[in-house]
Amino acid sequence: MAMFRQIAGLAGILAAVSSSNAATSFPCDHLAGVEGRGRLSIVFFPEAFDDSTRLDYDSTVARGVARFFEVSPYREYRDYFALYKAWIPSKKTYVGNTPSDSTVFQSYFPSEVPAMAGMEPWVRTQTDSTFRCRDRPSDFLKEAISVIFVNRFGSMGGSGITNGSRLTVLMGKTGIDNVLPHELGHALGGLVDEYGQRGWSPGAGHFDSLGRPRFGPVPNVVASLDLQKIPWKAWIEPTTPIPTPDQPEFDTVIGAFEGGDLRNTGRWRPARRCMMRGESFGFPPFCKVCRERLVYDILRQGAQLSRLYGETRFTRLRLDTVSPVPDTDIESGRVVVRFPRVDTSPLHPRWRYNGIELPNRSDTLDVSTLSGSGVLEAVLVGESPFIRNPDLIPRDTLRWTVRMSSATRNGIGRHDGIRRMGPSLFMAPPCAALPRWARSANGKRVPLQVVATTANGTLLSGASMVGEALFLEAGGSETKATGGIR
Numbered sequence: 408m409a410m411f412r413q414i415a416g417l418a419g420i421l422a423a424v425s426s427s428n429a430a431t432s433f434p435c436d437h438l439a440g441v442e443g444r445g446r447l448s449i450v451f452f453p454e455a456f457d458d459s460t461r462l463d464y465d466s467t468v469a470r471g472v473a474r475f476f477e478v479s480p481y482r483e484y485r486d487y488f489a490l491y492k493a494w495i496p497s498k499k500t501y502v503g504n505t506p507s508d509s510t511v512f513q514s515y516f517p518s519e520v521p522a523m524a525g526m527e528p529w530v531r532t533q534t535d536s537t538f539r540c541r542d543r544p545s546d547f548l549k550e551a552i553s554v555i556f557v558n559r560f561g562s563m564g565g566s567g568i569t570n571g572s573r574l575t576v577l578m579g580k581t582g583i584d585n586v587l588p589h590e591l592g593h594a595l596g597g598l599v600d601e602y603g604q605r606g607w608s609p610g611a612g613h614f615d616s617l618g619r620p621r622f623g624p625v626p627n628v629v630a631s632l633d634l635q636k637i638p639w640k641a642w643i644e645p646t647t648p649i650p651t652p653d654q655p656e657f658d659t660v661i662g663a664f665e666g667g668d669l670r671n672t673g674r675w676r677p678a679r680r681c682m683m684r685g686e687s688f689g690f691p692p693f694c695k696v697c698r699e700r701l702v703y704d705i706l707r708q709g710a711q712l713s714r715l716y717g718e719t720r721f722t723r724l725r726l727d728t729v730s731p732v733p734d735t736d737i738e739s740g741r742v743v744v745r746f747p748r749v750d751t752s753p754l755h756p757r758w759r760y761n762g763i764e765l766p767n768r769s770d771t772l773d774v775s776t777l778s779g780s781g782v783l784e785a786v787l788v789g790e791s792p793f794i795r796n797p798d799l800i801p802r803d804t805l806r807w808t809v810r811m812s813s814a815t816r817n818g819i820g821r822h823d824g825i826r827r828m829g830p831s832l833f834m835a836p837p838c839a840a841l842p843r844w845a846r847s848a849n850g851k852r853v854p855l856q857v858v859a860t861t862a863n864g865t866l867l868s869g870a871s872m873v874g875e876a877l878f879l880e881a882g883g884s885e886t887k888a889t890g891g892i893r
């Protein structure tokens with residue numbers, strides 16, 4: 408499994424984490440979001456905090472969480488997240504220059520790297536089942552993003568990295584207001600830094616000497632000005648000069664500005680200013696390109712893992728509720744497909760039955776309104792006002808097989824064959840119960856009269872509108888039939 412590393416140290420540290428730590432299970436307090444509903448989990452961890460500094464850790468986490476939800480697009484999609492705070496005390500409250508087992512993650516600053524070149528943390532993977540949140544499933548941490556707050560490093564920024572299937576952010580508590588949203592841009596969106604060379608690090612960057620991505624697609628920096636190869640070309644207006652001059656008049660323009668991914672030349676970024684351009688530039692909001700990528704990854708479950716490892720098994724759209732379980736048989740009841748709430752445009756499923764789109768626009772579908780047996784589909788499209796690139800609109804289709812019970816078949820479900828024969832004249836195929844009246848689009852109730860019964864069915868008159876709902880009389884009570892007049 409290839410390791411994908413985001414080098415993002417704003418000052419950085421070198422950390423090594425051994426798997427020999429004695430910590431087993433530990434408390435993980437639920438801080439925000441809805442549990443167990445397909446949310447994107449973020450778990451905060453303490454490094455070099457002991458019981459006497461626990462309140463300091465608690466307030467650091469609280470401030471980080473508050474700030475996280477102030478930054479767009481985390482703000483608009485806050486209901487997609489579930490946040491947790493782990494507590495594991497260390498035996499000392501500082502990180503030294505040599506490995507030590509006195510802190511939870513055994514991180515250290517090697518003295519030979521004075522200002523830090525990068526980091527190589529080894530966080531326990533999900534294969535170490537002894538490292539787990541107490542009272543939660545053993546795989547709870549598997550897809551969670553870990554944020555490790557390191558005590559007492561005033562100059563330290565942070566680093567968003569991935570290792571194995573863990574997505575990890577390691578950061579000092581100083582500068583938390585902007586470092587946390589920035590580092591989560593690395594860990595969550597796979598975004599790279601949009602700043603150029605730093606004194607502390609020449610940095611290998613994410614491209615090889617020929618300008619090819621070394622670890623997989625890079626969403627927000629390119630090593631070529633070929634417009635067709637710019638991942639964010641959907642955002643570039645034809646009138647925008649490429650490369651784009653680094654001048655204030657282009658502050659709000661998406662183009663190709665030189666400098667990014669730790670290089671001052673030969674790399675281009677989408678915007679003049681962006682959260683991913685970093686601290687020296689005041690941590691402005693995420694540019695539209697970075698925001699688009701983050702929304703895509705927020706909407707799509709497992710997007711990070713599939714990008715890192717080419718896996719496609721975690722590619723569903725995140726849902727708040729899906730019931731019953733897709734790919735099962737259903738006979739009756741309701742099918743519910745609900746997205747988490749968003750502050751932008753709400754998302755709803757589009758329903759399809761045997762390939763035909765249904766007029767239903769709600770999150771719930773009553774199976775008894777369907778005609779006969781067949782395949783029910785909920786078509787999910789992860790649209791967002793923040794997404795312009797058509798390749799970044801996540802799509803998914805959920806399916807159920809509907810098998811009508813015999814009672815259902817006898818009562819309703821056979822009126823989708825009603826055909827228009829002339830003005831206010833319709834032919835209903837032979838069936839157990841005849842439609843008695845129809846409701847027109849404006850809610851008006853129109854009685855249906857039997858004109859004649861033939862071998863082909865029953866001739867009815869009365870209704871007039873295509874698509875009118877039919878109501879049956881069966882067993883003395885009226886029931887809405889499936890289908891309508893065509």
Ligand SMILES: [Zn+2]
Pocket residue numbers: 601627677678681682683684693694695696697698
């Ligand atoms: Zn950006």
